[in-house]
Amino acid sequence: xxxxxxxAVIHYTLKEHIRNRVYLILVLFGGILIGSALIxxxxxxxxxxRMILDIGLAGIEFIxxxxxxxxxxxxxxxxxxxxxxxxxxxHPIERxxxxxxxxxxxxxxLLLGMLAMAIFHLGTLFLEGWAWNxxxxxxxxxxxxxxxVIGSLALFLSLCxxxxxxxxxxxxxxxxxxxFTGELxxxxxxxxxxxxxxxxxxxxxxxxxxSYFNYRDFWQAVQTPPPGWFAWMTVYTLCYIGTALLLSSxxxxxxxx
Amino acid sequence: MAELCRKNKALVASLILFAGVLFxxxxxxxxxxxxxxxxxxxxxxxxxxxxxxxxxxxFRDLGADVAWVQLLQYVGxxxxxxxxxxxxxxxxxxxxxxxxxxxxxxxxxxxxxxxxLGWIKVINRPDEALDVLDEGLKYNPKFWPLHMYVxxxxxxxxxxxxxxxxxxxxxxxxxxxxxxxxGIVARSYEEQKRYPEAIAIWKSILAxxxxxxxxxxxxxxxxxxxxxxxxx
Amino acid sequence: MKVSVGVENLSLxxxxxxxxxxxxxxxAGKTTTIKLLLGLLFPTKxxxxxxxxxxxxxxxxxxxxYLPEAAYINKYLTGREAVNIFAKLxxxxxxxxxxAVGDILExxxxxxxxxxxxxxxxxxxxQRISMAQALIHNPDILIMDExxxxxxxxxxxxxxxxxMWLKSQGKTVFLSSHxxxxxxKVCDRIAxxxxxxxxxxxxxxxxxxxxxRLEEIFTSTVKRTENIGPLKFS
Numbered sequence: 001x002x003x004x005x006x007x008a009v010i011h012y013t014l015k016e017h018i019r020n021r022v023y024l025i026l027v028l029f030g031g032i033l034i035g036s037a038l039i040x041x042x043x044x045x046x047x048x049x050r051m052i053l054d055i056g057l058a059g060i061e062f063i064x065x066x067x068x069x070x071x072x073x074x075x076x077x078x079x080x081x082x083x084x085x086x087x088x089x090x091h092p093i094e095r096x097x098x099x100x101x102x103x104x105x106x107x108x109x110l111l112l113g114m115l116a117m118a119i120f121h122l123g124t125l126f127l128e129g130w131a132w133n134x135x136x137x138x139x140x141x142x143x144x145x146x147x148x149v150i151g152s153l154a155l156f157l158s159l160c161x162x163x164x165x166x167x168x169x170x171x172x173x174x175x176x177x178x179x180f181t182g183e184l185x186x187x188x189x190x191x192x193x194x195x196x197x198x199x200x201x202x203x204x205x206x207x208x209x210x211s212y213f214n215y216r217d218f219w220q221a222v223q224t225p226p227p228g229w230f231a232w233m234t235v236y237t238l239c240y241i242g243t244a245l246l247l248s249s250x251x252x253x254x255x256x257x
Numbered sequence: 258m259a260e261l262c263r264k265n266k267a268l269v270a271s272l273i274l275f276a277g278v279l280f281x282x283x284x285x286x287x288x289x290x291x292x293x294x295x296x297x298x299x300x301x302x303x304x305x306x307x308x309x310x311x312x313x314x315x316f317r318d319l320g321a322d323v324a325w326v327q328l329l330q331y332v333g334x335x336x337x338x339x340x341x342x343x344x345x346x347x348x349x350x351x352x353x354x355x356x357x358x359x360x361x362x363x364x365x366x367x368x369x370x371x372x373x374l375g376w377i378k379v380i381n382r383p384d385e386a387l388d389v390l391d392e393g394l395k396y397n398p399k400f401w402p403l404h405m406y407v408x409x410x411x412x413x414x415x416x417x418x419x420x421x422x423x424x425x426x427x428x429x430x431x432x433x434x435x436x437x438x439x440g441i442v443a444r445s446y447e448e449q450k451r452y453p454e455a456i457a458i459w460k461s462i463l464a465x466x467x468x469x470x471x472x473x474x475x476x477x478x479x480x481x482x483x484x485x486x487x488x489x
Numbered sequence: 490m491k492v493s494v495g496v497e498n499l500s501l502x503x504x505x506x507x508x509x510x511x512x513x514x515x516x517a518g519k520t521t522t523i524k525l526l527l528g529l530l531f532p533t534k535x536x537x538x539x540x541x542x543x544x545x546x547x548x549x550x551x552x553x554x555y556l557p558e559a560a561y562i563n564k565y566l567t568g569r570e571a572v573n574i575f576a577k578l579x580x581x582x583x584x585x586x587x588x589a590v591g592d593i594l595e596x597x598x599x600x601x602x603x604x605x606x607x608x609x610x611x612x613x614x615x616q617r618i619s620m621a622q623a624l625i626h627n628p629d630i631l632i633m634d635e636x637x638x639x640x641x642x643x644x645x646x647x648x649x650x651x652x653m654w655l656k657s658q659g660k661t662v663f664l665s666s667h668x669x670x671x672x673x674k675v676c677d678r679i680a681x682x683x684x685x686x687x688x689x690x691x692x693x694x695x696x697x698x699x700x701x702r703l704e705e706i707f708t709s710t711v712k713r714t715e716n717i718g719p720l721k722f723s
Contacts, residue, residue: 008577012566019565019606043326046436046468047365051326054318061315082561087622090527090555091578092547096267129467146315179315183296185286205279210315211291217317220362221292222397229288232281239277246271253267257529 005093006101013075013105023067023109030063030117034124049130056121057136057216061143064114065175068106068147072154073167075102076252085257096249103155103245107148114144139216145237146213150175152244153208159251177203178210208240292396293317293361300355308359321360328352328366332373332437349373350385354392364400365435367393368428372438375410376445383410402428418449429458436468443478452486494685495521495530501680501690503663505629508656510672511665513682514711519665520558522682523634526663527555539630551580554628558635560619564608568599571607572621579626593621613644620651631655633664637671649675673703683711 017023037055044051076099079085088098118140126132153174158167181204188200211217212233218224262269299308304324311320331352353370357363367389375386387410393403405428412421425442428434439458446455459482462468462475496518503509513519524530525537528545537544539553562571569590576586594603597617607615623631636652637645652675655662666672672679673696681688688710696703 002580004580005578008574011577012563012570012574015570016563016565042470043329044322045329045470046433047322047325048467050365051322054322058316058319079563083557083559084561084563086527086529086557087555087560087562087575087619088578089529089545090550090553091575092550092580093578094547175315176313179313182291182293186295205282209282209285212285214315214317217360218292218362222362222399223289223292225289229285232284232288236278236281236285239274239281242274243271243278246267246274250265250267250271256531257524 003097005091006097006104009088009093009098009101010105010108013102014109017071017106017109018112023071023113026063026067027113027116030059030113031120033059033063034117034121038124038128049125049128052125052128053130053136054216056117056124057139057143060114060117060121060140061146063117064110064143064147065150067113068110068151069154069168069171071110072103072106072151073158073164073171075106075155075158077158077164080255080257083257089257095253099155099249099252100245103152103248107151110147110151111144114140114147133219135215135219139219142213142215142233145233146210149208149210149213149237149240149244150178152241152248156244156248156251159248159255174207175210178208179214181207181209182211212236294358299358300351302351304355308355312359317359321356321363321366324352324356324359325363325366328356328370346373346377346380349380350382350389353389357389357392357396361392361396364393364397364403365433367397368402368406368438369435371406371410372435372441375406375413376441378444383414386410402431402434418445422446422449422451422454426454436462436465436471440471440474440478447482447485452482456482456486496525496682496685499682499685499687501687503661505661506656506659507677508652508662508664508675510676510679511663511682512667512669512672512679512707513665514667517682517711518685519667519682520634521685523555523632523663523665526632527553551626552629554623554626554631556619556623556631556633556636558638560615562607562615562618562622565606567604567606568610568614568618568621569594569603571618572603572625575622576625581626589625593625596624597621612639616640616644629661631660631662631664633662635666636664637666637668645671669704669707679703681707681710 034056037052037059040055041048041051076085079088089095122136150171154167154171157170157174158164161167161170184200184204184207188197188204191197191200296309296312299305301308304327308320308324311317311323328349331348332346349370353366353374356366356370360366371386371389371393374380374382374389387407390403390407390410393400394407397403405424409421409424409428412418412424422442422445425445429439429442439462443455443458443462446452446458456479459475459478462471463479499518499522501509511519511522521530525532526539526544527550528537539546539549542549566574572590572594573586576590581589591600594600597620599614599617599621602610602614607618610618623633633652636648640648649671652662652664656675662675664672664676673693676693678690678692680690689706691703691706695706
């Protein structure tokens, strides 16, 4: 299978994001947020380091979330509106390669941004006397996986809906729903009405369960997940992203310009 | 049908992958349950919207931190050792459990809340302190300082102050022990007229760069205790 | 709901090395035809094929160079990077790509500005890069959509020279236009589209050395499609 077209799209997408001032401003803002944690954390008295850790990891994820929603929703829409997509698709590239290339280029750019913020965050933590814990890397990795999933959903929604505003709104809704699925499961179990029970069950099975990606919330729990759980989480993440991208490819293959 | 599948390969493949999503989701739930109390156990009387918002936006840890800061602001800083009206601390148990229901592994919050409730003279509500510690032990059964504090409270109730102080002296050896709790133990030593032990605790606070905001308090306590220890 | 026909029953035979023009009024279906050929639009009935292959076919697209009416290229890339990307998309081997990109940029007169971002380019410079991406992979077939619309006289002359050079290289050129005077200078044959249908195919022998003849043929063939009537000042 010839993947040169895919790599070409990844390449120019990555360049586009790194050179885009919006992206750089967001990464810079992330750095400022982490730096401000030094000031804000003084309110936490002797839990300063904990607060710097939490604000930092949450801040990195929040900035990445804002970026991924804004960038990914407009990823294909902008090229369609400016008609630069005509030149791309008039070349011998499969449409699925274009979609995958745009997605991967975006995610790589985002992950690099998250990594840059994490390096700054770690520097701040070490200055405050934090002792290294491998769980930090696992938490960061889980956060990155979460961003990759929401990014794939944002791309899919951008191809489903007619406007970028509605795609962004639906993506934000899915983000919230994804952190609520545990409660939906409980509500499904407790519900007496079979229709409600079924609907709730379907929603909590279909919606992405983002709570599981928040490893930073439960790394200190008495019982942490077994290794097999992490393997299944990897499968879950890849299958979810794959599903969203395949659906995006399918929609895009039907799109006319 | 075959022709339809061939023309819509991506759609068919996505359905197959989605089956993988469903199956892996089942396995994930089977292997591990998220160790948090359900929403219905959150304490939502005063700050429900804030707490739930943090959780549903995926920032549970940050929500717990904000709740912690609000607990500290409610209690006040070193001024908690001053004589104040009991009414001011009505919500200590509530605010402590509010914080820990968001993050049940925020161990220092249990210790802090229980210490304020159990050992601050003007508050003196050991039953509430025990409620807090019991909940802490439910989620952190292997966290030994909590056991120490429970034992310490038990000795306090029986008025066995020597044994109580022994327990607390061990409990505050935890490197993450809140400085307020150390201050409480130092005060307890002071009440038993065991000034050298009390001074030792305040000196350890003075040596800890992480709690520089407590250093002025520590210095004044040390001077006071030195004066007391010189008096006949 | 009223259904309008974009293009219907269009079948053209174009010889290798021929310069073939597609002439028609606004809304006649010229751009629709080109988009159907490139696979940007899909037929509602029947199929679109080039050299017997249903479009879009990647092997056929590899042999096509497309010059759109108004080129939009990613503004964050430099001219050189953009041409390089398009060379990669056209499956150009890596060993020859760098030199080929340099050569084509020189041919389109963009060597000096190649390393500036496209966002900083003038319209003319973007058009040159668009030409470069259409030619970089040495395609057999060039499809040009209104190549001279909005160009100044010097630029029009350069486009004409480009078309004649392509013809001399044995390339097949398929261009759409509603500029009769330019079309009659470069095309071997033209097809006249009206209301999405092929009205006639005319050879240059019918208009060569006969001033105004192509205009006569065109105006007598086409029917106005827009919802406006003709000017009545005669």
